[in-house]
Amino acid sequence: MSRPRTAVAVLALVRAQLRVELRSFESLPAMCLFAVTALVLFHFGLNRDELSGDLASGVLWVTLLLAALLAINRIYVADAEQGGFDAFLISPCPRGALLYAKLVVLLAYMALVELVVVPAFAILLLEPSLWQALPRLLGPLALGDLGIAAIGALVGALAVRTQARDLLGPLISLPLLVPVLVGVAGWTAPLLDYPHAGAVAARWPLALALYDALFGVIAFELFDFLLED
């Protein structure tokens, strides 16, 4: 039997994971609901009806990060509890394929959640017009999601087979996600300034891209060691 190419294996794993999600709906609806609820909490916690600038950027990104934690916690659970890891290990797939697949799935989850949460945020809290900000918002959304996915794919695997995974997943991932938050919030803040969007300092996209790339490399180098038994 020949080894399947990584891309083929990744595609198959992504399809399997998405099919599980479509049948069980255990992550995506929870993430969306949680995020929208968090926006409501921010409204009452801050006692503000409309947000702009760095406050808007911070609320949006903290909400998205918290929603991401739900996915990071759940993304390996079926593999750990229902024999997915064992099945994957006896398959001839290269091991990195599982990491790539989880990364792609996390990216897809984040994109889908943002389809709901960003408009909800615009309606509920955002002061400047979303239509004007949206084209330039795609950059931080993409790079932010990539960082979340890279960290989530590694930390999720690290935490899932421990006895306190619901606790350890968020506790380990949040400090690692802070640099992502620093970069992405700094990048988004001027875009949401009211009445006029400000200029973005080049260091934010650059730092974020570097951090994402670096974490991708770390995850890729270390992932195999988490799968040995």
Place this chain on the structure above:
Amino acid sequence: MYSKGLRPLSLLTAAVVAVTFAGIFFWAPNDAYLGFLQKIFYLHVPLAIITLAGFVAGGAMAVAQLRTRDPRWDMRSYVAIHISLIFGVGVLISGSIWAKGAWGHWWVWQEPTLVSFLLVMLLYATYQPLRFAIADPERQARYASVFAITAGVFVPICFAIVRLSPDYVHPRTLSNISGNLPGRMQYVFYASMVAMALLWVTLWRFEMASKRVVAEMRRLRRLLGEESDEEPGRRSAAPALTHAGSAS
């Protein structure tokens, strides 16, 4: 046999630490602006640098663990991170005191070094809970190593990224060390670096020796039949050193 050279090392460390502290209090001049308070700098900055170096060293030892699968490397990495965590608490406390004295607040968000240090500490605070949550010693070692390497790489990056934060207003103390410190201050600072490094290494060696003695005692007790091989309910965050080549 476990503490070879530990006595002279301890004496040397005690002597260097004592001389350094004498230098800090009696020889180094008072800072023109901050006065006596500035002397906490000689404790705080070297302690912080050694703490971070210890975390990175723990990551390097974890690389060796994953390469060789030798549980002794896991033990070394564990002890390094353990000592650095203890040092780190000292760094946060001394940093807070310094911030209160110099800037009037216990915590200063505009100081990126302080903030990055807190992030690093928050991350490493999950190291022991992670170990504790994994019962199988082999997997505990492997997962702990993955964590230690990830976190070890995170340490310098975190400092680089948080420093990008645009709104810090205070002068960078660290950038002054190389050039701007007057002679005596510089000597005392370097002496303190050496003292803290020696202290770290000495404490690391003490804990290593203690862990090895405990492991050896347990092995001997098992041989005598006083202690059963499997101890139900006994779980620890510390590496057990029971598998493969523990006695050597």
